[in-house]
Amino acid sequence: xxxVTQLGSHVSVSEGALVLLRCNYSSSVPPYLFWYVQxxxxxxxxxLKYTTGATLVKGINGFEAxxxxxxxxxxxxxxxxxxxxxxxxxxxVSEGNTGNQFYFGTGTSLTVIP
Amino acid sequence: DTAVSQTPxxxxxxxxxxxxxxxxxxxxxxxMYWYKQDSxxxxxxxxxYNNKELIxxxxxxxxxxxxxxxxxxxxxxxxSLELGDSAVYFCASSGEQVAEAFFGQGTRLTVx
Numbered sequence: 001x002x003x004v005t006q007l008g009s010h011v012s013v014s015e016g017a018l019v020l021l022r023c024n025y026s027s028s029v030p031p032y033l034f035w036y037v038q039x040x041x042x043x044x045x046x047x048l049k050y051t052t053g054a055t056l057v058k059g060i061n062g063f064e065a066x067x068x069x070x071x072x073x074x075x076x077x078x079x080x081x082x083x084x085x086x087x088x089x090x091x092x093v094s095e096g097n098t099g100n101q102f103y104f105g106t107g108t109s110l111t112v113i114p
Numbered sequence: 115d116t117a118v119s120q121t122p123x124x125x126x127x128x129x130x131x132x133x134x135x136x137x138x139x140x141x142x143x144x145x146m147y148w149y150k151q152d153s154x155x156x157x158x159x160x161x162x163y164n165n166k167e168l169i170x171x172x173x174x175x176x177x178x179x180x181x182x183x184x185x186x187x188x189x190x191x192x193x194s195l196e197l198g199d200s201a202v203y204f205c206a207s208s209g210e211q212v213a214e215a216f217f218g219q220g221t222r223l224t225v226x
Contacts, residue, residue: 032213034213034214036217038155041220041222042206042208042220043118043197043204043217043218043219043220044217045217046214046216049213051213051215088155090157092215094213101147101159101162101170101214102147102159102206102208103159104156104157105156106154106155106156107155107156109155
């Protein structure tokens with residue numbers, strides 16, 4: 001069985017500060033890992049993904065995440081927060097097979113303080 | 115062109131009514147999903163279809179019935195709507211050539 005834990009349902013950072021959103025997963029097979037962002041009244045948009053290869057992955061809008069197998073983590077970071085980063089962020093895991101389920105964390109709401 | 119499109123975007127209806135939400139994807143994906151997002155933003159898988167065949171059917175009331183006329187469409191029909199059905203419903207799709215799921219814009223269902 002797979003599951004995702006996002007520590008911190010609400011995170012506040014000052015504009016220009018480091019953004020760190022935490023994600024830990026459990027999976028019985030090598031996982032595919034994802035971060036999605038949801039802006040108000042919109043659908044989920046893919047920020048970045050890890051499937052295989054390089055463990056540090058870069059995504060859109062300056063975000064990146066590192067897959068750490070030993071820690072079963074896939075934390076999302078951005079060096080400098082912008083006001084436009086305020087949104088809901090979801091970490092997800094799948095087994096990577098066609099038709100497989102995507103398991104989502106409970107989400108982290110990011111607030112950026114001017 | 116919108117990759118995954120859902121209609122309607124908003125749906126307000128009375129308890130006891132029957133309603134449908136339509137979903138279409140133009141990505142050529144083989145797998146489509148329905149997710150329910152509650153007021154706390156939690157995303158729960160409801161159904162998954164692969165090439166028109168049901169492969170995931172999580173514990174949802176049998177008032178919810180998905181229908182996939184072809185692999186580009188996955189509609190959700192809900193009978194006898196209840197107040198607790200109020201939520202945002204998302205359609206998504208994925209395929210063999212991509213790892214991620216692509217989401218529609220959501221349908222906000224309000225049952226009054």
